Structure formats: structure tokens, C-alpha cells
Amino acid sequence: MSRLIVVSNRVNPPNPAEGGEGSVGGLAMALAAALREYSGIWFGWSGKTIPEFTGQLNMQRIEGVTVATVDLEETDYQEYYNGYANKTLWPLFHYRVDLTAYDRSFGEGYDRVNRRFAETLAPLIEPDDIVWVHDYHLIPVARELRRMGITNRIGFFLHIPWPAHQLVVTLPRHRQLVEALFDYDLIGFQTEESLQAFEGYVFSEVQGAKNARGELVAFGRRTCAAAFPIGVDAQDFAEIVKSDNARKTYDRMMAHSVFRKMIVGVDRLDYSKGLEERLIGYERFLHDHPDMRREVMLLQVAPISRDEVEAYQDLRGRLDGLIGRINGAYAEMDFTPIRYVNRSYRRDELAGVYRAAKAALVTPLRDGMNLVAKEYVAAQNPDDPGVLILSRFAGAARQMKEALIINPNSPEEISDALERSLSMSQDERKQRWEALFDNVRREDVTAWRDNFVAALRGRPGPDDEGQQEEPSPVRSLDVASKALRAQGPEAKAMRA
Ligand SMILES: O=P(O)(O)OC[C@H]1O[C@H](O[C@H]2O[C@H](CO)[C@@H](O)[C@H](O)[C@H]2O)[C@H](O)[C@@H](O)[C@@H]1O
Numbered sequence: 315m316s317r318l319i320v321v322s323n324r325v326n327p328p329n330p331a332e333g334g335e336g337s338v339g340g341l342a343m344a345l346a347a348a349l350r351e352y353s354g355i356w357f358g359w360s361g362k363t364i365p366e367f368t369g370q371l372n373m374q375r376i377e378g379v380t381v382a383t384v385d386l387e388e389t390d391y392q393e394y395y396n397g398y399a400n401k402t403l404w405p406l407f408h409y410r411v412d413l414t415a416y417d418r419s420f421g422e423g424y425d426r427v428n429r430r431f432a433e434t435l436a437p438l439i440e441p442d443d444i445v446w447v448h449d450y451h452l453i454p455v456a457r458e459l460r461r462m463g464i465t466n467r468i469g470f471f472l473h474i475p476w477p478a479h480q481l482v483v484t485l486p487r488h489r490q491l492v493e494a495l496f497d498y499d500l501i502g503f504q505t506e507e508s509l510q511a512f513e514g515y516v517f518s519e520v521q522g523a524k525n526a527r528g529e530l531v532a533f534g535r536r537t538c539a540a541a542f543p544i545g546v547d548a549q550d551f552a553e554i555v556k557s558d559n560a561r562k563t564y565d566r567m568m569a570h571s572v573f574r575k576m577i578v579g580v581d582r583l584d585y586s587k588g589l590e591e592r593l594i595g596y597e598r599f600l601h602d603h604p605d606m607r608r609e610v611m612l613l614q615v616a617p618i619s620r621d622e623v624e625a626y627q628d629l630r631g632r633l634d635g636l637i638g639r640i641n642g643a644y645a646e647m648d649f650t651p652i653r654y655v656n657r658s659y660r661r662d663e664l665a666g667v668y669r670a671a672k673a674a675l676v677t678p679l680r681d682g683m684n685l686v687a688k689e690y691v692a693a694q695n696p697d698d699p700g701v702l703i704l705s706r707f708a709g710a711a712r713q714m715k716e717a718l719i720i721n722p723n724s725p726e727e728i729s730d731a732l733e734r735s736l737s738m739s740q741d742e743r744k745q746r747w748e749a750l751f752d753n754v755r756r757e758d759v760t761a762w763r764d765n766f767v768a769a770l771r772g773r774p775g776p777d778d779e780g781q782q783e784e785p786s787p788v789r790s791l792d793v794a795s796k797a798l799r800a801q802g803p804e805a806k807a808m809r810a
């Protein structure tokens with residue numbers, strides 16, 4: 315059986331010093347779960363910087379997975395991670411052109427680090443391995459590996475939205491970026507919407523087409539693109555919620571919210587998460603429902619993220635002000651409307667918090683998926699579940715239609731949804747939750763991984779005929795979709 319080599323900027327080895335938990339963020343959580351059943355290698359940045367890049371690999375064996383990390387130079391970190399990844403691509407792909415910085419040095423740092431990643435990774439790749447690269451930090455990795463003669467199957471998954479064509483073209487080097495994606499055998503997106511936006515760019519900007527096999531053809535190459543919505547390890551989460559730590563947290567939260575219904579929000583402190591809009595919606599609720607004020611409290615967990623980037627520092631300052639204003643206006647001597655914490659919590663603690671909350675506010679302005687929405691559902695008590703309030707702009711909204719779907723730009727919609735969720739009958743809550751949980755359980759992280767890997771294995775290998783074919787304008791069924799439909803038992807057999 316060939317090995318799976320996973321490549322991502324953020325690598326999440328469980329840290330014994332943190333009680334077995336790794337870093338916060340959906341990608342790391344999902345990959346840790348996805349790799350558990352595969353014998354493979356997880357390659358990426360160590361999270362550390364050194365004065366000069368050495369390419370020295372730090373290898374560790376953690377719970378059956380070989381983790382290989384590399385340190386980056388401080389300039390790499392500034393230009394590639396803080397720069398091109400988080401000041402250019404992240405805001406642009408989340409529709410924040412106003413926050414997007416186009417600095418040539420960022421692009422150079424991005425290319426350099428991608429080359430360094432590829433050069434360090436290449437010696438680890440064996441002929442039968444399949445390589446799966448993750449997220450916007452690492453789009454050019456396949457191009458660099460191909461330049462070094464690596465012919466293995468290489469797939470790419472984008473965890474964040476692919477934006478509309480009009481936004482992509484604002485990027486000075488948009489063509490090179492998209493061309494680099496054509497060095498992958500398979501490109502995965504979170505949603506059909508992102509897939510269509512990507513195809514829209516290929517058809518109208520670079521005159522690409524789909525061939526009779528449903529492959530995208532452009533730049534004299536062909537690839538396959540499809541949507542693979544990521545999920546959570548629902549089974550694992552349902553177990554975690556029964557653990558001692560989760561129960562203790564649940565009891566603590568219940569004791570702290572006696573006579574009150576707790577509403578919860580859990581997000582990295584990021585402008586894409588719609589935290590300001592959420593708080594303004596909650597303020598509107600407090601204003602419009604004086605009778606319910608003393609019945610509720612909002613717990614917002616917001617671990618600091620990317621704090622060297624100005625837009626994140628500014629957001630933090632604005633949130634401090636906004637929360638101070640709302641608490642100042644509505645607090646009583648024995649009641650604080652918003653409890654706000656900037657530290658991160660372990661999964662088992664979060665599971666207890668989710669279960670104690672009567673409603674969850676997940677209100678991103680744009681989000682690739684949003685795993686918190688799925689974790690909240692997975693953690694509920696089936697006999698007395700809470701209500702999920704979910705932004706229509708989260709990728710998760712495509713699958714979670716039984717949530718209360720809102721537009722986060724409307725304080726009234728948030729306020730109305732809060733009122734509705736807190737007065738919803740148990741029958742309605744159960745009905746909605748059952749449908750949501752069914753989806754969270756079926757379309758979990760294992761299905762996501764197996765579907766992607768099966769589709770990637772189904773792609774023609776280097777020795778197959780017809781790699782460079784002429785585009786034909788026929789738009790037919792997606793090859794990846796066919797692979798997905800065919801993959802049930804095959805995918806199971808692929809687990810190591
Ligand atoms: O690595 P960081 O800079 O600390 O940021 C954390 C991660 O944020 C983003 O997560 C995305 O992936 C999730 C799982 O697919 C998805 O649910 C969420 O909507 C995305 O925002 C980012 O894409 C990751 O690369 C980061 O590691």
C-alpha cells in the first residue's frame with residue numbers, strides 16, 4: 315500500500331505539555347484526525363524561526379504518524395506567512411480587498427518558501443507515495459516538485475473560499491498562481507460555489523475548457539477539480555463529550571449560568587469570523603428584548619491569531635471597545651452580558667462548553683467551512699439539544715440547512731434568530747438537531763479524506779497515455795464526481 319504524504323504549513327503534533335493537544339485551527343484539527351488511520355508522513359513548518367535556513371528535518375513519530383518539520387528563517391516567516399499568506403491571499407480570498415496588501419517582497423518570499431518546502435520534502439518521497447498539499451500557503455509546491463522531476467500523484471485542497479473571478483484578477487500575479495494549480499492531479503474545494511468560481515476564472519480569464527472526461531484543460535495541461543466538504547471526527551467528539559474533563563467543564567459552565575441560557579461563540583480572533591457583527595446583533599437582541607436580558611449570557615472564546623498582522627491587532631482593539639460598550643450599557647451588579655476570553659481551550663473543554671450552551675452563534679462573513687459549527691452539533695445532548703445559528707456565508711451552511719441560517723450583516727436577523735432559538739420548543743430543537751447530526755456523522759473527516767484520496771488515486775498516473783491533450787469545449791460529468799460515486803468500498807480498503 316502506498317503511503318500518504320500530507321503537506322501543510324501548520325502541523326499539529328499533539329503536545330504532551332498541553333495535555334495532548336496541538337495548535338488551534340480547523341486545518342490542523344482535521345489533518346490530525348485524517349492521518350490517524352493512515353501510515354504516512356505529515357510534513358510542514360515547525361512553527362519556529364532560525365537565523366538562516368538549513369533545510370534540516372526534525373522527525374518525530376507521534377501516534378503512528380511520522381511528523382517531519384522544518385524551521386524557517388525570520389524573513390521567510392515575515393514575507394511568506396505574515397506577508398503573502400496572511401496579508402495578501404487570506405484577505406483577498408475572504409473578499410476583503412480593502413485589507414489586501416500587494417507587496418512584491420511578499421510574493422518573492424512566498425515563492426522562496428514554497429521552493430524550500432519542495433526541496434526539503436522531495437528526498438522523502440518514494441515512487442508509490444501520493445502527496446496531498448493543503449491550503450493557500452503552499453499552492454506552488456507541486457510546481458516546484460515537478461521541476462525536480464517528481465512524477466507522483468499530487469493533490470491539493472483549499473481550506474478557504476475560492477473567490478469570484480473579479481476578485482482574483484486584482485492579484486498582480488493571479489495567472490501564475492492559477493497556473494501553479496495545474497501542476498496538481500486533483501484540486502479540491504470546500505464547496506460547489508468555490509469550484510464554480512475557480513472554473514469561471516479558468517474559462518473566462520485563460521480560455522480554458524473542460525474535456526470530454528470532465529477534466530479542466532488550460533496552460534497546455536489538464537487537471538481535475540471537485541468539491542470535497544471537510545468534516546469533523548464526529549465519533550471521536552461524541553466520545554470526548556463523555557470524558558471526565560468535558561463533564562467537569564460542563565458542570566462548571568452550568569453552575570456559572572444558573573437561571574441563564576448560555577449562548578456560545580468559538581473562533582480564532584479573525585476579521586473573517588464576523589465577531590463585530592455578532593456582538594452588534596447580540597446588542598440589538600438585548601436592546602429589543604428587555605424581558606430576556608437577565609435570562610441570557612454570551613460566552614465568546616476568541617484565541618489570538620496572527621497577532622503580528624496589523625488588521626488582527628486593529629480588530630482586537632475594536633472588539634475590546636465594543637465589548638466594553640455593551641457590557642457597560644447592559645451589565646448589572648450581578649450580571650455581565652458578555653464573557654470574553656482570548657485564550658484557547660482544549661477539545662475536551664470545548665466539548666463541555668458546547669454542550670452547556672443553549673445556542674451557538676457562528677456568524678462568519680466568509681469561511682471556507684467552519685468546523686466549530688459541526689463540533690457544536692456533535693457535542694449536543696440528543697434529548698435536549700441546543701440550536702445552531704449559522705451564517706449563510708460559512709461553507710458549512712451548504713450542508714447544515716436545518717440550522718437557523720442568517721445573514722451576519724443584519725443585526726436584526728441575528729437578534730431574531732437568538733429570540734427564536736431561546737424560545738424554540740424541544741420538539742423542534744430535536745428535529746433540527748437530528749437532521750444536522752445525521753449530516754455531521756455521515757460527512758465526517760474520514761469521508762472527506764477517503765473521498766479525496768480515492769479520487770486522487772483514480773487520476774491517471776505518470777505512465778498513463780494522453781497527459782497533454784488539446785482542450786475541447788465539452789462540459790461533461792466531473793471525473794472526480796464519478797470517482798466519488800464509485801469509491802465506497804474502495805475507499806475503505808485504502809485505509810492503511
Ligand atoms: O494556521 P493559522 O494561521 O494559525 O490559522 C489556522 C487555520 O485557519 C484556516 O482554517 C481553515 O480550515 C478549516 C478546516 O478546513 C476551515 O473549516 C476554515 O473555514 C478555514 O478557515 C486556514 O485555512 C488554515 O490553513 C489555518 O491553519
Ligand SMILES: O=c1ccn([C@@H]2O[C@H](COP(=O)(O)OP(=O)(O)O)[C@@H](O)[C@H]2O)c(=O)[nH]1
Pocket residue numbers: 337338339340341343580581582615617657658659660661664683684685686687689
Ligand atoms: O480555544 C479553541 C478554539 C478553537 N479550537 C479549534 O479550532 C478549530 C477552528 O476551526 P474552524 O474550521 O472553525 O476555523 P479556523 O480557525 O480553521 O478558521 C476547531 O476545531 C476548534 O475546536 C480549539 O481547539 N480551541
